[in-house]
Amino acid sequence: MSTDSFDPDEGVTETQVRERLDRVTDPELDTSIVELEYIDAVRIDGGEVRVAMTLPTAWCSPAFAWMMTTDARDEVESLPGVERARIELREHMHEAEITRGVNERLSFGEAFPDADGSVDPVRAELDEKARIARQHDATGALLDAGLDGDQIVTLTREDVTVEDGRAHVWCRAGGLAVVVEADPLERYLEKARATGRLDDDHPELFRTPEGDPIDPAQFETVRHRTRLAGVNMSGQGSVCDALHESRRAEDRPPLSMRSD
């Protein structure tokens, strides 16, 4: 039986919940919160699912924490058989505000009255960074498959079709098609869609970090910049990962219980 199927007599399973949570990414790292081991516990009580999570540091941006906890709530609630998801954020500077806000379905502004604005621009910026990093993997796969920069910069959305885990890429400039593994292209398309790059005035599939079509003479520079975006994300991932290990060490002093 597929773990995705829902049996009304059995209810939702922890595996199903974790699979759904796997779709939620740490927006700064573009990596799944399950893979990053942020999930401490999943408890299922009939139609209610409780998820407890801890981020690598108590100082993790509240905006990022907000995105992850609300995304987790929405993903879990999208499972058939789940009536309500309750998320508990632990050991965070703003655990009380975030846990309450997420479960009471407040807006970020309601949860943080002193915040300067909505969380949306922050999410958009991080989505854009994720798109750039994913572009590096996608264009790398195409270079490996034999396309050159001149051909890659002219590709449009219509030139790519995905079937059975393979992507067929039609290169009109050279009058040829290449077949590559679908994953890097699909991952790129997902973020290109999220950032609106597939719906704007340009037909080109790949863009500069600023979102413009790529001048063929600039292809190498753009490749280097997309590489840099990925190194930045994985570099930050290493920092978070190290902090995560450190705060979970058995002999770590407890966080302060001070109150002002």
Next chain:
Amino acid sequence: MYEYEGEDVFVIDSHLHLWDATEENIVHEGGEQFIQCFYDYHTAFTPEEKQWSLEEYRKYGADRMKEDLFGSAAVDMGIFQPTYLTDFYDEGFNTTEDNAELAEEYPERFVLNGTFDPRDGEEGLAYLEELNDKYDLQGVKLYTAEWRGESKGWRLDSEESFRFLEKCAELGIRNIHPHKGPTIRPLNRDAFDVADVDDAATSFPELNFVVEHVGLPRLDDFCWIAAQEPNVYGGLAVAAPMAVHRPRKFGEIMGELLFWLGEDRLLFGSDYALWNPDWLVDVVMNAELTEEQRDEYGVELDLETKKKIMGENAAELYDIDIEAKKEQFKSDDVTEEFGLADHYAGSSAAPADD
């Protein structure tokens, strides 16, 4: 001096603090969270046998600091970078005045940087002048995300900030060290954003902008700005300790930095007491790029490059004559105190004129 394969490497630790995070000094929960967060960084990247307890980490004092820097002969000179955080700490976390305790005792070994906060207006300008009169500043450390009443930060490219940068230029304070690091509070991500360095660097070509922590977690934005602004430098505090447990990642980051900025614009810093230079210098000196990384980036992290990063680049910015210093350090107070005479004896100072 650090000795590497028989060669002397003059080490200028460009990022030092003498801080006080004792519970008595904390006035706001933010102060406690701040030191706890630092401590997470400390334990995350420090080899287990070199880790401190949280209590000794809160306040270590001048003697311990001196021992940690010079006792193991890891560091030849250091640059103090103050972090006031007066909304969090009663007497400040790490002020210029605190750092002066050591810097004034050993002026030949330390560079004392000041600071400014444009939100202080006229009073702030007067304080900057006062610091400069007193300590003859060559640099300032800026903490753009510092809380001040209702404000949760400021921008380096603001009109108010430009008044202070103009004052720096006028006073001959050439080295501006903005801290650009992890995000802390709701939607104040902008406060640590490196984008504001761009316009400031373009507008003040006579000043040098040393972006601390190489903009992590915005290494991409930082490198792209630095690639276009020749007066932008990278301070390696926080990136450096990755060389311990994540050497491959460290290599990648160094690969990017060397690719975009080159070997003349990177400065080693331990961020003491976040990390202790006695082991960190050793780890960085022994770090290598993989063959794959050398191919990918087309750069080298060889001894010559490391010598620049560990001291020569900072010496250039702060007008430090390394050969003269080596000569001086054969018999200065620190050398006497820690018995370093042999250590400096073999250094090849320039032949005397007579």
